[in-house]
Amino acid sequence: VSSNDARSIDVATPLGLTPALDGWRREVRDFLADEMADAPAHQDPLDLTGLDETFERAHHRRAGARGYLGISMPAAVGGGGRPPSWKAMYSFEAAYADAPSIDTALVLCGAPLLDFGSPDQHERWLRPMVRGELTGCIAYSEPDAGSDLAALTSVATPDGDGWVLRGHKALVTGAHKADVCLTAARTDPTVPTRRGMSMFVLPLDLPGVEVTRRATMNRWTLSEIVFDGVRLGPDALLGERHRGWSQMLQALGDERSGAAHLGWATRLVEDLHRCAPNDPRVAQLRVELEAGLRLGRRVLALADGAHAEPGVTPLDALPAPAAVANPIVAAAMSKTFVTELLQRIATVGADLEGLDGLRWGTLFDGGSRFAYELVERIHPTISVGANEVQRDTIARFGLGLPVA
Numbered sequence: 001v002s003s004n005d006a007r008s009i010d011v012a013t014p015l016g017l018t019p020a021l022d023g024w025r026r027e028v029r030d031f032l033a034d035e036m037a038d039a040p041a042h043q044d045p046l047d048l049t050g051l052d053e054t055f056e057r058a059h060h061r062r063a064g065a066r067g068y069l070g071i072s073m074p075a076a077v078g079g080g081g082r083p084p085s086w087k088a089m090y091s092f093e094a095a096y097a098d099a100p101s102i103d104t105a106l107v108l109c110g111a112p113l114l115d116f117g118s119p120d121q122h123e124r125w126l127r128p129m130v131r132g133e134l135t136g137c138i139a140y141s142e143p144d145a146g147s148d149l150a151a152l153t154s155v156a157t158p159d160g161d162g163w164v165l166r167g168h169k170a171l172v173t174g175a176h177k178a179d180v181c182l183t184a185a186r187t188d189p190t191v192p193t194r195r196g197m198s199m200f201v202l203p204l205d206l207p208g209v210e211v212t213r214r215a216t217m218n219r220w221t222l223s224e225i226v227f228d229g230v231r232l233g234p235d236a237l238l239g240e241r242h243r244g245w246s247q248m249l250q251a252l253g254d255e256r257s258g259a260a261h262l263g264w265a266t267r268l269v270e271d272l273h274r275c276a277p278n279d280p281r282v283a284q285l286r287v288e289l290e291a292g293l294r295l296g297r298r299v300l301a302l303a304d305g306a307h308a309e310p311g312v313t314p315l316d317a318l319p320a321p322a323a324v325a326n327p328i329v330a331a332a333m334s335k336t337f338v339t340e341l342l343q344r345i346a347t348v349g350a351d352l353e354g355l356d357g358l359r360w361g362t363l364f365d366g367g368s369r370f371a372y373e374l375v376e377r378i379h380p381t382i383s384v385g386a387n388e389v390q391r392d393t394i395a396r397f398g399l400g401l402p403v404a
């Protein structure tokens, strides 16, 4: 669906995009439509993106060369210096087009490297990532430490001026193809994790690193990583020693902008509207999408607030009660609503497809998209902060309810 297609849903109005930001969004949409034209010839059903690594890396380099992957990074690290909403709109359009962007500076590793990396780490890891020449993964979760990251057991022990890392990470997106990994390990096991954990950045080809792919329900793979006595130099520490907990929370907050979820939801509701414009369930989803876009608008406006140039409001925030003027609460509301909306869209889509909805397939192989979606949209309500935890956040910080 091109940007001028009459079937497109107007997202600029509910998202409150300025003409400049909407112009950027359209530029990205056109770029990605060209990029994805021959994507079906590059299928890799074992990858989350559904596409092979050669295709992805070539695409990342082209996006990086245009300055897209660092659009909201400062110029000092090779970025475009735009407010966070510009990066979010790239993620929105990448999801809309099913384009692979997750392993780049734009989504996973960019923000924590920027926020906590030293000038040397920016030079070594972040700048090439912004150029689209290097991919990264995040390895925080462990087999017994998912939502409760305080339970993590990986340990980095001081060794000379560096460290020795031991641990077992799980559910890692894209580790099988990533060049570099950000991880978290306890650096003072005698105190609670929140006070004795640090973050590290390391290349995945170091001796002692073993990556194993594990199949998901939708056939693509997540990875486990075993760190078996991996020797790290002092330059592997990301940010401050023992301050990893607060750093990690800040980094996870950045992953929750939810723009990608809105991009998928918009594209899928458009597909449903094209096929069944008079179905009342589709009309209902259309209304819910509009609500989701308005929740997203608040997240973007709050994120941009701190970055706006003097006298310029990049996004026009909707009037909001004080409870949702808190960026963490706004992001929790948006993440919860839109990930659950994606499940409702998948259910209606598969139902409307009837028997075709039983033709499960991978992302680009021409099977039922909604059968794929039914399975795929289970996990976003659990990952990047389970929705139950998000609801606790809304109750506590938005509504001021006491903690149980």
Ligand SMILES: Cc1cc2nc3c(=O)[nH]c(=O)nc-3n(C[C@H](O)[C@H](O)[C@H](O)COP(=O)(O)OP(=O)(O)OC[C@H]3O[C@@H](n4cnc5c(N)ncnc54)[C@H](O)[C@@H]3O)c2cc1C
Residues within 6 Å of the ligand: 137, 138, 139, 140, 141, 143, 145, 146, 147, 148, 170, 171, 172, 173, 174, 222, 379, 380, 381, 382, 383, 384, 385, 386, 387, 388, 389
């Ligand atoms: C597709 C996918 C990609 C991922 N990618 C990465 C990655 O790249 N890097 C990485 O480090 N991690 C990654 N994760 C892990 C993810 O971020 C979550 O931490 C993880 O999925 C949640 O842990 P768990 O699966 O062990 O579930 P658990 O934490 O064991 O949760 C099980 C159930 O309990 C519920 N629950 C948990 N806590 C509470 C609570 N406080 N109150 C009420 N209910 C609760 C959950 O909603 C869920 O239904 C990924 C996960 C998925 C599914």
